Amino acid sequence: MLLNRPVPFSFLLGKIKYETLAVFVFANLMFTLRHYVGLEFLSIPLAIPALMGTCISLLLAFRTNQAYERWWEARVVWGGIVNDxxxxxxxxxxxxxEESASARIVQTVAQRQIGWCYVLGQTLRGQPxxxxxxxxIPPTEQAGILGATHQPLAVLQVHADQLRQLYRAGYLTDLQVVQVDATMTRLTDAMGRCERIKNTVFPRTYTFYLQVFIILFTAMLPFGFVENLFxxxxxxxxxxxxxxxxIEKSAIQLQDPFENRPTDTPMTAIAKGIAGSLTQLTGESVVEQPTASPTYFIL
Known part of the structure; x- marks a missing residue:
C-alpha cells in the first residue's frame, strides 16, 4: 500500500515508460511532417479529440472507481480479520x-492464528x-498443513479440531462453543472473500477497448493543433x-490487490499488527510490533 510519503517519479514513469516513449516519437513524427515536410493539411478540428477525451475521461473515472472498490473491499476484509x-x-x-493448562492452550491457538494470517497472505500472493x-505452527501439526492443498483452510481446521477437544473435555459450554465457532466462521468467510477477489478477473474486453480508445485519442491529438504552437x-x-x-495503469494495479506490488493491500504489515495484539493478550514476553517502512509503501 502506498504511504503518505513522496512517491518516486521513477515509480510513476516506470509504469508508462513505453507508452510515453511511443507517444513522444509519434508526436515528433507528426510535428516534422506538418512543419518541415509541408503537410500542413494534416489537421482536424480540435473539437473531435476534445470530445473523445471527454468520453475517455468518463470511462476512466468509472474504471478507476471499480478498481478502487476491489482494493477497498480487500482492505475491509483484512480489517475484519484483525478484529476476529x-x-x-x-x-x-x-x-x-484460569489455570496453566488453559494458558498454554490459548498461547498455542494465538500462535497458530498468527501463522494463519501470514500463510493466507503468502498464499494469496503466490509466495512460499x-x-x-x-x-x-506447532511441530506436531506442521506436516499435515504443509501437505494440504489449501493450507490456510488446513490451519482453520486444526483450530476447529482443538475447539472440539476443549468442548469434549468440558472446558467450554454449548453456548461458548457456538460463539467461538461463529468467530472462526467469520474468518473462513473472510478467507473466501479474499479468494473471490483474487480469482475474479476484471473483464479483459473492457480494458482492451479502453486502451484502444486512449491510443486513438492520442493519435488524433497532434492533428488537432491548428495553431502553430511549434x-x-x-x-x-x-x-x-x-x-x-x-490513470489507466493505476486502475489496473488497484484492481489486483494481492500481487505483491506497492499498491497491494498491506497483508504482511497487518499480520504483524495482529501478532503484536495476540502476543499482548496472551501475556507473552516477546511482542512482534509492526515495523515502519523506510520506503514509500508497505506490503
Missing part, C-alpha cells in the same frame, strides 16, 4: 478456566508459506497522452 483474530483469543481467555508454518506541441501531446495512460 483478537476476538478469537479474547473469547478463549474469557471462557477457559513454509517459513511462516515453521515459525508459528515546439510546445510535442511536450503537450506527450504530457496529455501520458496522463491518460497513467
Amino acid at each position: 483474530s483478537r476476538t478469537l483469543i479474547r473469547q478463549l481467555l474469557t471462557f477457559l478456566p 508459506t513454509q517459513p511462516a508454518i515453521k515459525t508459528y 515546439f510546445v506541441e510535442v511536450p503537450l501531446v506527450t504530457l496529455i497522452g501520458s496522463a491518460f495512460f497513467l
Whole structure:
C-alpha cells in the first residue's frame, strides 16, 4: 500500500515508460511532417479529440472507481480479520478456566492464528508459506498443513479440531462453543472473500477497448493543433497522452490487490499488527510490533 510519503517519479514513469516513449516519437513524427515536410493539411478540428477525451475521461473515472472498490473491499476484509483474530483469543481467555493448562492452550491457538494470517497472505500472493508454518505452527501439526492443498483452510481446521477437544473435555459450554465457532466462521468467510477477489478477473474486453480508445485519442491529438504552437506541441501531446495512460495503469494495479506490488493491500504489515495484539493478550514476553517502512509503501 502506498504511504503518505513522496512517491518516486521513477515509480510513476516506470509504469508508462513505453507508452510515453511511443507517444513522444509519434508526436515528433507528426510535428516534422506538418512543419518541415509541408503537410500542413494534416489537421482536424480540435473539437473531435476534445470530445473523445471527454468520453475517455468518463470511462476512466468509472474504471478507476471499480478498481478502487476491489482494493477497498480487500482492505475491509483484512480489517475484519484483525478484529476476529483478537476476538478469537479474547473469547478463549474469557471462557477457559484460569489455570496453566488453559494458558498454554490459548498461547498455542494465538500462535497458530498468527501463522494463519501470514500463510493466507503468502498464499494469496503466490509466495512460499513454509517459513511462516515453521515459525508459528506447532511441530506436531506442521506436516499435515504443509501437505494440504489449501493450507490456510488446513490451519482453520486444526483450530476447529482443538475447539472440539476443549468442548469434549468440558472446558467450554454449548453456548461458548457456538460463539467461538461463529468467530472462526467469520474468518473462513473472510478467507473466501479474499479468494473471490483474487480469482475474479476484471473483464479483459473492457480494458482492451479502453486502451484502444486512449491510443486513438492520442493519435488524433497532434492533428488537432491548428495553431502553430511549434515546439510546445510535442511536450503537450506527450504530457496529455501520458496522463491518460497513467490513470489507466493505476486502475489496473488497484484492481489486483494481492500481487505483491506497492499498491497491494498491506497483508504482511497487518499480520504483524495482529501478532503484536495476540502476543499482548496472551501475556507473552516477546511482542512482534509492526515495523515502519523506510520506503514509500508497505506490503
